[in-house]
Structure formats: structure tokens, C-alpha cells
Amino acid sequence: MGVENQRAGVSPDSQQKLTVSEDSGQLLDGSVILTRLESIVNWSRKYSFFLYPFVTACCGMEFMSVAGPKYDLDRFGAALPRFSPRQADLLMVVGTISHKQAPILVKVYNQMTEPKWVFAFGVCAVSGGFYDNYATVQGIDTLIPVDVYVPGCPPRPEMVIDGLIKLQEKVAKEKFSDWPKGASPVSKC
Amino acid sequence: MEASVTLKKLKDRFPGSILETHSYRGDDTAVVKKEDILKICTFLRDDESLLYNFMMDVTAVDYIGKEPRFEVVYHLYSLKFNRRFRVKAGVSESDCSIDSIVSIWISANWFEREAFDMYGIQFKGHPELRRILLYEGFEGHPLRKDYPIKKRQPLIGPIN
Numbered sequence: 001m002g003v004e005n006q007r008a009g010v011s012p013d014s015q016q017k018l019t020v021s022e023d024s025g026q027l028l029d030g031s032v033i034l035t036r037l038e039s040i041v042n043w044s045r046k047y048s049f050f051l052y053p054f055v056t057a058c059c060g061m062e063f064m065s066v067a068g069p070k071y072d073l074d075r076f077g078a079a080l081p082r083f084s085p086r087q088a089d090l091l092m093v094v095g096t097i098s099h100k101q102a103p104i105l106v107k108v109y110n111q112m113t114e115p116k117w118v119f120a121f122g123v124c125a126v127s128g129g130f131y132d133n134y135a136t137v138q139g140i141d142t143l144i145p146v147d148v149y150v151p152g153c154p155p156r157p158e159m160v161i162d163g164l165i166k167l168q169e170k171v172a173k174e175k176f177s178d179w180p181k182g183a184s185p186v187s188k189c
Numbered sequence: 190m191e192a193s194v195t196l197k198k199l200k201d202r203f204p205g206s207i208l209e210t211h212s213y214r215g216d217d218t219a220v221v222k223k224e225d226i227l228k229i230c231t232f233l234r235d236d237e238s239l240l241y242n243f244m245m246d247v248t249a250v251d252y253i254g255k256e257p258r259f260e261v262v263y264h265l266y267s268l269k270f271n272r273r274f275r276v277k278a279g280v281s282e283s284d285c286s287i288d289s290i291v292s293i294w295i296s297a298n299w300f301e302r303e304a305f306d307m308y309g310i311q312f313k314g315h316p317e318l319r320r321i322l323l324y325e326g327f328e329g330h331p332l333r334k335d336y337p338i339k340k341r342q343p344l345i346g347p348i349n
Contacts, residue, residue: 099342100324134331134340135323 038176045089045115046171047077049164052088054108057095059122059154066157076164085111090167091144096124097137106184109144114180117147117167122154129153144184193217195239195274203229208279216275223261223278223287230293233265233274241265241274244294247301249280249308253334257281259310263290286311289318307332 051073055063067073067081082088085108097105109118120140123129126149128138140146147170150163196210196217206225211218221229233241243266250260257279265274280287289312290297301312302321309330312318320327329336 099327100322132339134327134336134342138341 038174039172041176042172042174046168049076049078049090049117049167050088051078051081051090051092052083052085052108052112053081053092053094054105055092055094056097056101057122057124059094059124062154062157062160063092063094063121066160071157071161073161073164076161076168078164085109086113088112089116091116091118092121093118093125093140094121096129096131097140097143098135099137100135102137102143102186105140106143106186110183115174115178117171118144119163119167120146120149121160123151124153126151143186145181195233195241195272198236198239199229199232202232216273218275218277220277220279223280226261226276226278226290227288227293229276230263230290233276234293238270239267239272240269241267241272243268244290244296244300245273247290247297247304249304249310249332251308251332251334259285259308261287261304261310280310285309286313288313289315291315306330309333 051067053060053063053067065071067079073079078090085091089112091109091112093105109116118140120126124131124136125140128136132138137143148163148167150159152159155163193212196212196219199219200207200210203221203225206222206229207219208222209220219229233239244263245266246262246264248262250262252258252260259280259282261278261280263276263278265276266272267274278287287310289301291301291312292314298316299321301315302318304310305312305315305318306320306322307330319325323331327342329340
């Protein structure tokens with residue numbers, strides 16, 4: 001995990017840094033920088049995720065660990081859980097989703113304002129895990145679009161941080177035209 | 190032995206309804222005809238020397254390949270005498286129904302709904318026999334032994 005001589009998980013072409021025009025250093029002795037609007041909007045978005053913790057199962061313990069002071073998602077700007085989906089832009093799906101729970105998850109997703117991202121936390125959210133039975137949704141991407149998949153039962157906090165950095169890289173590459181993405185393709189909820 | 194008081198009384202009172210009994214390590218069990226389940230349960234609840242006033246569990250077992258295929262199992266407890274008793278009633282697949290005992294013990298309501306949900310056994314006279322753990326629109330009864338283990342439900346998801 002991660003790249004040597006880099007911050008963990010950040011690849012050289014990741015655009016983690018703000019894209020700055022080459023001639024900006026000459027303006028007002030470097031106190032002004034020039035960049036693209038998309039770049040600076042994405043830069044601010046990726047360092048200020050507001051999480052909605054959709055916690056259904058044991059992965060929640062690991063979520064608490066990674067959100068707490070030891071691993072501290074706040075270092076990546078993703079600290080503050082919002083318990084209203086209307087105030088959140090990163091849906092953390094933490095744990096097993098049963099078929100009975102599925103309409104609720106879709107409703108929460110649809111209530112979030114755009115731009116919004118989805119983080120599948122743990123193997124149950126990713127694929128159903130070992131719950132291949134009559135009750136369990138076989139991966140939340142059968143319900144809503146997912147941006148980052150972090151497997152593990154549960155995932156280590158380092159994996160979650162790695163996934164979050166990968167999501168930041170993804171956000172940095174987005175275009176204004178990517179939004180809005182609209183409601184979940186699942187219609188019956 | 191005091192534990193077999195129930196079996197003795199039951200055999201005396203319903204000689205034609207009791208198909209089989211056993212008493213393994215003090216756990217009394219009676220296998221009864223399903224047509225007489227209401228009579229027997231009412232007697233077990235009301236008889237002065239039995240008073241099984243606590244209906245603890247109703248569930249079912251699927252003995253696929255045997256006849257009758259299903260067995261509905263009732264676990265009773267007498268708070269007064271500190272006794273437990275188990276009643277079983279065979280239910281065949283062709284006539285997959287049995288009388289509801291909600292009129293005797295109201296606590297049977299959700300247990301019977303669960304047994305219906307998981308095994309598809311109809312409880313005649315139940316006030317509201319619908320699924321309890323699964324959702325409306327679920328096809329089949331997943332704890333039946335012939336329920337396909339990889340079956341996918343026609344669900345809300347586009348890929349499922």
C-alpha cells in the first residue's frame with residue numbers, strides 16, 4: 001500500500017496538489033496564484049468531506065477507530081459526521097445491507113445533495129461478503145453508484161485511509177459536467 | 190417422576206390424539222395430531238394441575254422426504270409448577286396448514302408469522318398472517334430445505 005517516497009497511497013500523477021499555472025510565481029511576488037476554477041473547487045471538495053455514516057454492522061467498530069484520534073480521518077478533512085443526509089456529501093456504507101434495508105439506503109442516497117460520493121466500507125458492502133443468502137444484498141452497487149470499494153472483514157484503518165485518499169484523487173479529476181448525476185437507478189424504492 | 194405428570198394427564202384425556210411421547214432427560218415431548226392442537230393446548234393451559242401459561246416458542250422443522258414433511262413445534266412453560274413441555278404436530282406438504290393458537294396464547298402471534306414466513310405453513314385463524322422478517326414480494330420460503338441456496342429474489346436492484 002502506498003508509494004515509496006510519497007505520501008501513503010498518493011501516486012505521482014494523482015493531482016493531489018493544486019494545479020498551479022507556471023507563470024503565477026511572478027505575480028505580486030508569489031502572493032497570487034493562478035489556477036483553474038475546476039481545480040480549486042475540486043481541491044476544496046476533496047479536503048472537506050462531510051460523512052454520513054450508514055452503519056449497520058460490526059464494521060462500525062472499525063469506522064469508529066478510523067474516525068477517532070488514533071487514525072484520525074480529520075487529517076484528511078473528513079472528520080465531521082452529519083446525521084442528516086441533506087448535510088452530507090460522502091455516504092459511508094459500513095456493514096451488511098439486507099434486502100429489507102436496501103430501500104432505506106437508496107432513500108438516504110437520494111436525499112443527499114450533489115455532489116456526493118459513496119464509500120463501500122468492508123466486504124459486505126462491497127459484495128455481500130460471505131453472506132450469499134436470501135437476506136443479503138450482494139454488494140451495494142446493485143443499488144447505488146459506488147466510488148470507492150474497501151474490502152476487508154473488517155478493513156484495517158489504514159485501508160480506509162488509503163481508500164479515502166483514492167477517493168480524493170478521483171474527486172480531483174472530476175469535471176463540473178460530471179454533476180448532477182441524478183437519483184439512484186433503482187426505481188422501485 | 191413429577192416431570193411426566195403432563196404426559197400422563199394428556200394420554201388419559203386425549204388417548205386418540207397423542208401419536209407418540211418421549212421424555213428424554215426430563216424433557217417431555219408429545220407428538221399430536223394437528224387437528225387436535227387447539228383442544229390439547231387449551232387443556233394444557235387451563236388444567237389446574239398443569240397450567241402451562243407461558244407459550245415460549247413456536248417454530249417448525251422441515252424433514253424433507255418424510256411424511257409428514259413439516260413439524261410445528263411448541264414450547265410451553267408453566268410458571269406455577271416450573272415445568273416445561275414440548276408439543277409437536279406433523280404437517281404435510283399437500284395440506285400445509287394447522288390451527289392457529291393465538292386465541293390461546295397471544296404470544297404465539299409473531300412466532301406463527303415467523304414460521305409462516307420461513308416455512309410457508311398456514312396458521313388457520315391467525316389474525317394477521319403475513320410476513321414478519323422478510324418483505325412483501327419475497328418469493329418462496331427460505332428455510333425450506335428445497336429453497337435454492339443461490340436463489341436471487343426479483344428485487345429492487347438492477348443486477349440482483
